[in-house]
Amino acid sequence: MAPIITLTTDFGTRDPFVGTMKGVILQIARDVQLGDLTHDIAPHDVIEGGLALEAAVPFFPPETIHLAVVDPGVGSARRPLAISARRQLFVGPDNGLFSFLFGAGEWRAVLLEAAAYRLPAVSLTFHGRDVFAPAAAYLAVGTPLHRLGPPVTDPVVLPWPAAYREGETLLGEVIHVDRFGNLVTSVRTGDLGVLGPSPSLVVEVEGKEIGGIVACYADLPVGELGALVGSSDRLEISAREGSAERATGATRGSRVRVRKR
Amino acid sequence: MAPIITLTTDFGTRDPFVGTMKGVILQIARDVQLGDLTHDIAPHDVIEGGLALEAAVPFFPPETIHLAVVDPGVGSARRPLAISARRQLFVGPDNGLFSFLFGAGEWRAVLLEAAAYRLPAVSLTFHGRDVFAPAAAYLAVGTPLHRLGPPVTDPVVLPWPAAYREGETLLGEVIHVDRFGNLVTSVRTGDLGVLGPSPSLVVEVEGKEIGGIVACYADLPVGELGALVGSSDRLEISAREGSAERATGATRGSRVRVRKR
Amino acid sequence: MAPIITLTTDFGTRDPFVGTMKGVILQIARDVQLGDLTHDIAPHDVIEGGLALEAAVPFFPPETIHLAVVDPGVGSARRPLAISARRQLFVGPDNGLFSFLFGAGEWRAVLLEAAAYRLPAVSLTFHGRDVFAPAAAYLAVGTPLHRLGPPVTDPVVLPWPAAYREGETLLGEVIHVDRFGNLVTSVRTGDLGVLGPSPSLVVEVEGKEIGGIVACYADLPVGELGALVGSSDRLEISAREGSAERATGATRGSRVRVRKR
Numbered sequence: 001m002a003p004i005i006t007l008t009t010d011f012g013t014r015d016p017f018v019g020t021m022k023g024v025i026l027q028i029a030r031d032v033q034l035g036d037l038t039h040d041i042a043p044h045d046v047i048e049g050g051l052a053l054e055a056a057v058p059f060f061p062p063e064t065i066h067l068a069v070v071d072p073g074v075g076s077a078r079r080p081l082a083i084s085a086r087r088q089l090f091v092g093p094d095n096g097l098f099s100f101l102f103g104a105g106e107w108r109a110v111l112l113e114a115a116a117y118r119l120p121a122v123s124l125t126f127h128g129r130d131v132f133a134p135a136a137a138y139l140a141v142g143t144p145l146h147r148l149g150p151p152v153t154d155p156v157v158l159p160w161p162a163a164y165r166e167g168e169t170l171l172g173e174v175i176h177v178d179r180f181g182n183l184v185t186s187v188r189t190g191d192l193g194v195l196g197p198s199p200s201l202v203v204e205v206e207g208k209e210i211g212g213i214v215a216c217y218a219d220l221p222v223g224e225l226g227a228l229v230g231s232s233d234r235l236e237i238s239a240r241e242g243s244a245e246r247a248t249g250a251t252r253g254s255r256v257r258v259r260k261r
Numbered sequence: 262m263a264p265i266i267t268l269t270t271d272f273g274t275r276d277p278f279v280g281t282m283k284g285v286i287l288q289i290a291r292d293v294q295l296g297d298l299t300h301d302i303a304p305h306d307v308i309e310g311g312l313a314l315e316a317a318v319p320f321f322p323p324e325t326i327h328l329a330v331v332d333p334g335v336g337s338a339r340r341p342l343a344i345s346a347r348r349q350l351f352v353g354p355d356n357g358l359f360s361f362l363f364g365a366g367e368w369r370a371v372l373l374e375a376a377a378y379r380l381p382a383v384s385l386t387f388h389g390r391d392v393f394a395p396a397a398a399y400l401a402v403g404t405p406l407h408r409l410g411p412p413v414t415d416p417v418v419l420p421w422p423a424a425y426r427e428g429e430t431l432l433g434e435v436i437h438v439d440r441f442g443n444l445v446t447s448v449r450t451g452d453l454g455v456l457g458p459s460p461s462l463v464v465e466v467e468g469k470e471i472g473g474i475v476a477c478y479a480d481l482p483v484g485e486l487g488a489l490v491g492s493s494d495r496l497e498i499s500a501r502e503g504s505a506e507r508a509t510g511a512t513r514g515s516r517v518r519v520r521k522r
Numbered sequence: 523m524a525p526i527i528t529l530t531t532d533f534g535t536r537d538p539f540v541g542t543m544k545g546v547i548l549q550i551a552r553d554v555q556l557g558d559l560t561h562d563i564a565p566h567d568v569i570e571g572g573l574a575l576e577a578a579v580p581f582f583p584p585e586t587i588h589l590a591v592v593d594p595g596v597g598s599a600r601r602p603l604a605i606s607a608r609r610q611l612f613v614g615p616d617n618g619l620f621s622f623l624f625g626a627g628e629w630r631a632v633l634l635e636a637a638a639y640r641l642p643a644v645s646l647t648f649h650g651r652d653v654f655a656p657a658a659a660y661l662a663v664g665t666p667l668h669r670l671g672p673p674v675t676d677p678v679v680l681p682w683p684a685a686y687r688e689g690e691t692l693l694g695e696v697i698h699v700d701r702f703g704n705l706v707t708s709v710r711t712g713d714l715g716v717l718g719p720s721p722s723l724v725v726e727v728e729g730k731e732i733g734g735i736v737a738c739y740a741d742l743p744v745g746e747l748g749a750l751v752g753s754s755d756r757l758e759i760s761a762r763e764g765s766a767e768r769a770t771g772a773t774r775g776s777r778v779r780v781r782k783r
Contacts, residue, residue, distance in 0.1 A: 001291045006280060012701035013274070013535070016578040019528060019559035023581035026555065030523045030583070033287065034557065035295065037280035043702050044763055056277040059284035059390065061291070072763055075738025124738035126753030129581065179273035180304050216336025216385035231387030241305055241333055262552045267541060274535070294548065296556070298541035317538040320545035320651065322552070440534035441565050477597025477646035492648030502566055502594055 002033045003140040008068040010041040021133040028137035044072040046097045051175055054100040055232040067136040068092040075124035080112035080131045082148050091136045096158030113149035161186035165194050170258040174250050181243025185256045187235040203227040204257040206248045263294045264401040269329040271302040282394040289398035305333040307358045315361040316493040328397040329353040336385035341373035341392045343409050352397045357419030374410035422447035426455050431519040435511050442504025446517045448496040464488040465518040467509045524555045525662040530590040532563040543655040550659035566594040568619045576622040577754040589658040590614040597646035602634035602653045604670050613658045618680030635671035683708035687716050692780040696772050703765025707778045709757040725749040726779040728770045
């Protein structure tokens with residue numbers, strides 16, 4: 001069974017950066033299953049990168065290696081990490097990208113320091129190629145985590161988008177606008193419970209009031225706005241066969257309120 | 262020999278949807294060759310998705326599994342299907358996406374109903390992940406088609422873009438604008454025969470008259486419009502090292518006429 | 523060990539062209555590791571395609587097969603080639619795309635003429651599918667280069683972007699603008715030597731003067747312009763967490779001057 005390495009970056013697909021990382025991986029781990037998660041994370045947007053990982057990771061088999069590089073601080077003192085968590089492995093910069101791993105659940109992290117598991121020459125601008133791709137590849141061929149470097153116990157943890165109760169209202173934000181213009185929010189199904197059992201809810205974003213939560217896109221009248229629980233268990237605002245982004249003017253970071261009718 | 266699964270969606274590559282589907286596949290069928298056809302089908306454009314499949318499928322080996330998700334009706338009563346046709350397998354929604362398979366040639370289709378071949382929890386918004394990816398993966402590991410569910414004998418068939426004779430004229434339409442601005446039409450080489458043997462033809466689109474059919478792009482003067490038979494045996498309108506889309510203002514659906522000079 | 527085939531084209535990822543080429547490859551070479559370098563080379567931009575290859579190729583293992591199709595002359599008399607160079611193999615059109623291989627170092631090239639190693643029907647518009655993909659696949663399964671056709675000793679070589687000394691100044695150009703808006707130049711680290719040992723340098727582009735060469739992005743004040751040696755050993759102009767492209771108005775081809783302060 002070939003080990004799996006996924007790749008998540010903000011490198012885009014126009015430049016050969018991702019292809020180059022794959023070349024480095026294949027020099028070290030020839031028999032590997034490579035899978036792109038996305039390379040279109042907004043440049044330097046560490047939180048967006050982490051949210052993409054958080055959504056996809058649960059659907060991969062144990063021992064999958066997730067190589068993720070959203071790395072505005074490349075070349076600076078920010079630490080390069082490998083992490084074992086949720087029965088999977090993660091490789092990338094210590095800048096908050098992996099914050100979602102450091103809450104509940106056990107984890108172990110190491111500093112990617114051992115010269116034997118890097119390219120011989122490490123540039124100051126492309127650690128994806130020179131540090132992270134080799135580390136992921138060496139993990140794929142069975143190198144134990146602790147061989148890559150000494151433990152790190154204080155990784156960077158950024159405040160993660162969440163939902164907060166304020167009186168009778170749940171406050172959240174738009175964390176992602178997907179290709180269809182759906183607004184994915186920081187409100188999870190579980191959060192809705194605080195408003196009481198099966199409440200009849202109103203969702204507000206950018207001054208628009210959206211009534212009721214439907215089960216699926218097909219329950220919405222064509223073009224009309226609605227709210228539903230999306231595929232990653234988050235409240236989404238959608239317009240059937242239309243764009244909720246265009247209809248509301250909301251963008252990533254827009255405030256979202258949920259209250260009883 | 263690893264089984265091949267291709268993926269065709271309107272999900273784009275910015276969101277981790279496609280990556281997530283690959284994770285689900287790899288949980289079930291670890292030793293598989295994954296290949297993306299395209300994820301940039303216009304959102305919800307079932308015909309465009311089917312045309313992309315129709316063009317690419319003949320070039321894949323027998324027993325390839327084509328997983329295709331352009332699915333505006335996800336969560337509604339539209340049926341999830343697996344289809345055996347042309348010695349290959351197809352998995353996706355029953356909304357016309359596979360219309361091109363149901364004309365000439367034998368086919369067999371089943372309803373993806375068996376719970377054993379879906380994820381344990383099926384969302385109402387992402388059947389690509391919860392229903393279609395698992396079905397494709399189970400087919401890849403050798404599950405017989407009939408195990409996935411009961412037969413379907415009346416799949417949705419949409420009117421497929423074609424060419425029609427009207428007196429001395431052949432009427433068709435632009436079915437696709439490719440990356441180079443070439444206008445791919447619904448007129449096939451075979452259709453041209455009705456206008457008589459080796460006729461000298463004029464092609465009209467958006468009020469522009471294009472004289473003669475050349476053999477290849479290089480036969481056109483640089484920047485000038487011409488018509489030729491493209492790589493999928495369809496009449497194309499092209500501008501050498503330029504964009505026929507920009508030069509004519511045509512878009513998908515624009516009417517095309519072919520007549521004798 | 524599965525042979526590696528990389529793909530580099532200007533086909534984009536919206537059309538199923540690349541997927542179709544992969545189907546053709548898999549018909550011939552089933553057990554192969556496919557890796558995309560990029561498909562977003564500017565349409566018909568042979569030099570951009572060659573520069574992408576030149577940057578990525580050194581990071582791939584020996585015997586990797588690089589299939590590259592940027593092919594404005596498809597269907598004309600331009601020759602289809604396979605090339606052995608730098609212990610790797612290359613397949614694509616003879617239009618200058620591979621110019622970087624024909625300088626220093628040994629190489630051998632053949633004309634892709636043998637009918638046995640093409641698809642049975644060769645279109646005039648899609649040699650990527652009908653000629654180049656089969657050639658790459660036959661090389662992957664061990665077909666010796668000379669079986670594909672007769673030697674070519676005079677491949678097309680285009681003038682490659684370089685840097686020239688003019689008195690006390692080094693003249694170069696912007697050869698690529700990456701996703702982050704970094705301006706990659708034709709000036710290599712080695713070129714800087716002609717200006718004397720460790721000189722204190724000024725870089726000029728589009729009338730903007732940029733002082734000093736820093737080690738990495740993190741050494742620049744946020745948003746400010748700077749110059750550094752990038753990951754492919756070329757002088758780059760960057761703006762930390764900003765776009766040097768926007769800040770300078772430079773595009774591919776913009777003149778760059780480097781001089782002592």
